[in-house]
Amino acid sequence: MKLALLLSTLVLAALPVHAGSATPSRLKEISDPDTRAWxxxxxxxxxxxxxxxxxxxxxxDRAARLVAKRFEAAGLQPAGDHGTWFQTFRLNDLRVTVPGTRIAVGDKPLRLLYDLAIWPSSGMPTQLDAAVVFGGYCAPGTLGDVRGKIVLCYGWRRAGLTTGAERTHAVEAAGAAGILTIADPGFTxxxxxxxxxxxxxxTLLDAPASPEDRLLVATLNADxxxxxxxxxxxxAAQLLALGSAGKPLPRFEVPGHFQARLNLQKKVVTSANVLGxxxxxxxxxxxxTLVLSAHLDGYGHGxxxxxxxLYNGTLDDAAYVALLEHLATLRHGNGYRRPVLFAALTGEEKGLFGSRWFVAHPPLPKEQIVADINLDQIRPIFPLTRLTVHALDDSTLGDAVRAVATRHDIRVQLDPEPERNLLRRADHWPFVQAGIPATGFVFGYAPGSDAEKRYRHWYEVQYHRPQDDLTQPMDWTxxxxxxxxxxxxxxxxxxxxAAPQWKPGSALAPHP
Structure with a gap:
């Protein structure tokens, strides 16, 4: 292990540093050699x-080539297309740009990205002059005549009322032109x-269109x-208070028309998973084969x-692709009993596309993949005393997590906030959908603790923000x-x- 750590340090030191990287290194803050190399x-x-x-x-692409070089230096074998390190596929890339876009309701201009977030689709209208209806929670059968109109829906995100998918389907089925979902201020x-x-x-290049693709789909700032x-x-304040509490909301017509001219740009891009x-x-x-995964992609410029x-994505999720690289280097060709496939995945932030592609086009027979351990949502910004573990009780993989956590004096728990739907928001989810036991982790905390304050602050300040960068607060221990x-x-x-197996009665286990 000491030799492998030395090799890791030498490999890293030998790699060139790009001249554009001006952030001072923090390596002097870290006393532990292994953590420093990571x-x-x-x-x-x-x-x-x-x-x-x-x-x-x-x-x-630069980052993917660097990962491939490190996988090669660590003694892995390429597992991508045609004997390469890369599993490549194409995506439709749709963007509505601020230049060339104008949006208003009545005489009130709406600022794209600040007042309104648009989720573009290839079939959505780019010019609109439509009446507006407030539809409450937009449950099926409650909208009335909204044909050709824009429907305002309260964006409830907890259990018991409509989901986002249900609202969108209801609006589309009723013949509306679009849906504006009010961001729920009660979802704290x-x-x-x-x-x-x-x-x-x-979207994947050859993905079939859905009926919802013809809608304008956007989120409205409650402010x-x-x-x-x-x-x-x-x-408005009363409506938001009722919506935040899940109480009945009225349906009513809005006087001002929704008027929009959207500059929709379309292109096809190529991206690749890096596999060794x-x-x-x-x-x-x-x-x-055991798969270890983390997503290499981030947000880029925004x-x-x-x-x-510049949205660097340091903890989401560069640090944990780096951990895959580092573990491979520590092993340096010294295999486990089972094969281990290291997967740096693309497209997670746009819809888990890299993991979906991997599962749909596995580089080995799918029945030979026995489990996936995914690294994402990990925030080492306060002491590690407990971990939230996805699918903890659904397979024997969870039993292994419990046993290892006990050895490391870490308490494990189920997700205390299932309404956030974290299970389905990371790259372990397509593996679960394919019937493969999988898990992932979130740093846990005691309610009301300093750790919870730091966790909440991270989501307010760093999450999907330029502030998730190399300068952010870290707990190196x-x-x-x-x-x-x-x-x-x-x-x-x-x-x-024994390989991981689903447990009888698991809601996630595949059913005949």
């Missing part, structure tokens, strides 16, 4: 030179922040609701926040403790006699 890899992947690693961008565990980075979406419904005789495999040593277990327009937990977990699962 952070050095993190600095390379999330420096300004990588331009935020946006899917399909030159910055992403993860409120929407403004401005958004950009008005952009991606401008009063201006949008002006003249209706309704009180550490072969297994046990001839009996060589047909049972709307400035506090004067910074906690970071190192998680990394050691991860090394132990990988070894435990990869060397176990």
């Amino acid at each position: 952070w050095q890899a993190t600095e390379a992947l999330s420096s300004d030179a990588m331009e935020g690693r946006d899917t399909g961008s030159p910055g992403y 565990v993860e409120p929407m922040r403004w401005p958004v980075a950009y008005a952009r979406s991606m 401008v609701l009063a201006a949008v419904i002006a003249g209706s005789g309704r009180d 495999v550490l072969p297994g040593t046990d001839p009996v277990l060589r047909a049972q 709307e400035p926040v506090a004067g910074d327009n 906690a970071a190192g403790a998680f990394n050691r937990f991860f090394y132990d977990l990988v070894g435990t699962v990869a060397d176990a006699e």
Whole structure:
């Protein structure tokens, strides 16, 4: 292990530093050599030179080539297309730009990215002059005649009322031209922040169109609701209070028309997962591959926040691609009993596209993939005493997590905030959908603790913001403790006699 750590440090030191990276290194803050080597890899992947690693961008491609070089230096074997390190696919890239776009309701202009976030689709209208209806929670059968209109829907995000998908389907089925979802100020565990980075979406190149693609789909900043419904005789503050409490909301017509001219730009981009495999040593277990995944992509350049327009994505998720690189280097060709496939995935931030593509086009027979351990949503910004573990009780993979966590004096727990839907928002989810046991982790905290304050602050200030960069507050001891937990977990699962299995009765397990 000491030799592998030395090799890791030498490999990292030998790699060139891009001249555009001006952020001072923080390596002197870190006393633990292993944590220091991991952070050095993190600095390379999330420096300004990588331009935020946006899917399909030159910055992403530079980062992918660097990951491939490190996988090769660590002794992995390429597992991408045609014997390469890369599994490549194409995406439609749709963007509504601020230049050339004008939006208003009545005489109230709406600022794209600040008052309104648009989620573009290829079939959406780009010119609109439509009446507006407030539809409450927009439950099916409650909208009345909204044909050709824009429907304002309250964006409830908890259990018990409509979901976003249900609202959109109801509005489309009723023949409306679009849906404006009011960002729910009552959803305080993860409120929407403004401005958004950009008005952009991606789809797989050959993905079939859905009926909802013809709609204008947007989110409205609750702060401008009063201006949008002006003249209706309704009180915006009262409506927001009722909506935040889940109480009945009225349906009413809004006097002002929604008028828009949208500059929709379309292009096709290519991006790639970076895949390398550490072969297994046990001839009996060589047909049972464990996947380790983390997403390499970030947001790239976007709307400035506090004067910074580069969304570096250091903890989301460059640091944990760096951890995959570092673990591979520590092993340096010294395999586990099972093969371990290291996957740096693209397109997570645009819709889990890299993991979806991997599962739909696996580089080995899908039945040989026994589990996925995904690294995302990890925030080492306070002491590590507990972990929220996705799908903890659904497979024997969760049992392995419990056993390893106990050895490391870490408490494990189910997600205390299931309404945030974190299980389905990271790259382990397509594996689960494909019937493969999978898990991921979130740093946990005791309610009301200082750790919770730091966790909430991170989501307010850093999450999907330029401030998720190399200068943000870190707890180096906690970071190192998680990394050691991860090394132990990988070894435990990869060397176990039995492969992970779904537990009887799991709601996530595949059903005939």
